[in-house]
Amino acid sequence: MTESIKAPRPVQAVNLLRTGHRQEAIDLLRAEMAEGPAAGERYRSIAMLAGRIGEVDMMLEASRRFARTQPEDLGRLLQYWGDLAANGQSAAARAAAEQWEAHNRPNPWVDHALGTMASAEGDFDKARERYRSALATGGDAAQNWFALAMITTFRDGADIDAMRAAQQRISQSDTQARARLHYAVAKGLHDLSDFDGAWAAYRAGAKLRSGSEPYSGQQLENLVASLIADFDAAQMGDLRAPAFQDVDVVMVNGLPRSGSTLIEQILTRHSQVPDGGESNLFRAASLPTVNFSLKGARAYQERHGEEADPWGLVAQTYARIMRERFPQTGTLVDKTLLQSHLMGLILHALPQVPIVWMRRDPLGNAVSCFRTYFTTRMAWSWSPEDIAHFFRQEDALFAHWTDLAGDRILVVPYEGVVDQPRLWIEKIAAHCNLPFEPAMLESHLGERSISTASVSQVRQPINRAGIGVHRHYPQFVDRFESSYRR
Numbered sequence: 001m002t003e004s005i006k007a008p009r010p011v012q013a014v015n016l017l018r019t020g021h022r023q024e025a026i027d028l029l030r031a032e033m034a035e036g037p038a039a040g041e042r043y044r045s046i047a048m049l050a051g052r053i054g055e056v057d058m059m060l061e062a063s064r065r066f067a068r069t070q071p072e073d074l075g076r077l078l079q080y081w082g083d084l085a086a087n088g089q090s091a092a093a094r095a096a097a098e099q100w101e102a103h104n105r106p107n108p109w110v111d112h113a114l115g116t117m118a119s120a121e122g123d124f125d126k127a128r129e130r131y132r133s134a135l136a137t138g139g140d141a142a143q144n145w146f147a148l149a150m151i152t153t154f155r156d157g158a159d160i161d162a163m164r165a166a167q168q169r170i171s172q173s174d175t176q177a178r179a180r181l182h183y184a185v186a187k188g189l190h191d192l193s194d195f196d197g198a199w200a201a202y203r204a205g206a207k208l209r210s211g212s213e214p215y216s217g218q219q220l221e222n223l224v225a226s227l228i229a230d231f232d233a234a235q236m237g238d239l240r241a242p243a244f245q246d247v248d249v250v251m252v253n254g255l256p257r258s259g260s261t262l263i264e265q266i267l268t269r270h271s272q273v274p275d276g277g278e279s280n281l282f283r284a285a286s287l288p289t290v291n292f293s294l295k296g297a298r299a300y301q302e303r304h305g306e307e308a309d310p311w312g313l314v315a316q317t318y319a320r321i322m323r324e325r326f327p328q329t330g331t332l333v334d335k336t337l338l339q340s341h342l343m344g345l346i347l348h349a350l351p352q353v354p355i356v357w358m359r360r361d362p363l364g365n366a367v368s369c370f371r372t373y374f375t376t377r378m379a380w381s382w383s384p385e386d387i388a389h390f391f392r393q394e395d396a397l398f399a400h401w402t403d404l405a406g407d408r409i410l411v412v413p414y415e416g417v418v419d420q421p422r423l424w425i426e427k428i429a430a431h432c433n434l435p436f437e438p439a440m441l442e443s444h445l446g447e448r449s450i451s452t453a454s455v456s457q458v459r460q461p462i463n464r465a466g467i468g469v470h471r472h473y474p475q476f477v478d479r480f481e482s483s484y485r486r
Helices: 009-018 022-035 042-052 056-067 074-086 090-102 108-120 124-136 141-151 158-169 175-191 195-212 217-230 260-268 281-285 294-302 310-325 343-349 362-370 384-408 414-419 421-431 474-484
Strands: 249-254 275-277 332-334 355-359 409-413
Touching (some): 009 042, 022 042, 056 310, 090 108, 124 141, 141 175, 175 195, 217 384, 249 260, 260 275, 260 332, 260 355, 260 414, 281 310, 294 343, 310 332, 310 343, 355 384, 384 409, 384 474, 409 421, 414 421
Parallel strands (some): 249 332, 275 332, 355 409
């Protein structure tokens, strides 16, 4: 009789994750890492899978082994440097890239990588120098012009003309590159107060993106309705309380462009708060529920005996992988956007974790979302009507969770922080069990790496520059309001 052939361990791990067996999947991947060679193509898939489930140390080691695969390949190295920088090791990433650069010819892709690291660290002059160097030596026009636009206030039309010329050279089939250049041109026109031209360019870019990734509004409505119906006080009472509660984290939630990065930056200026960012690690920790629903939560709980601590295990996993991502001692900030879909599980598994929920004037928030080229999938952000629909769903979840959680959630208006920073920063500090420190008022002086779309705004003192921008886009306002107020 022939012995049955087992699937490769990464494939087995994927199958285990589909049924909620996160720890068993991790054990398989660890065995593969322990027994595997020092380098090889196989580590690419392991790095991707480890990153998806929040195992940062494993992901970085797998990424390192993939980068060491012979023959040396710059693409693999760039991927590794990017993984390092995205996971709190930007100094190591920069040193590795600069070492490669010292022994090789100048390369536009390395220029772009070092520019991105400099931008995240707030050194915009160096970042602009790198991006322009990449453009001069044949680098990706869409990638570098877009990166430049995000950290530059354009003063004349020369750069816009160059971006438009680059658009003409890009293949019609490369819709993402063309879309990215539309957003970059729009940003430049906005800087020059050509708001009609900017509106047209934003619309053109959004239309290209929406053609490849349509928004499924009905699917979202169904999800929101089920979350509200299932996660009420009575039904959540069926879930066992977690025994493990030693999670030293503050959560900041809110819509994209609602001011959540500003609050993250304010909190990390506190002497007891060393770091934070968009981790998305609670989702990784709660993978044993499979689909993050109440039904999935009950099934996960039932797989454990009566004496077990299933939700304490989720909390313990979350605390561990947060410390892998942010190893410093102190309170960490988890500013992961749109945690509203996981809020029921968060409230149950992390009962001691304070939550700050950012709210912003819908019009200002909506226009800012429309003007942003999100690198992650946010198909709702490409038309005023879809943004309005998405905001209505988020409003419903906000009302539900704040009613259910009471004072566990501190609701913070973005405009309030801008107009009365000390008042609101003191409230935020108190809610997070932190004594107020004057350094929190100078959030722009923080030197930590920031990789979100707000990278240039949060490097400036708190100001009103983002308030009232919607008045420049009456076409957007009319379409958004007629749908949002429906």
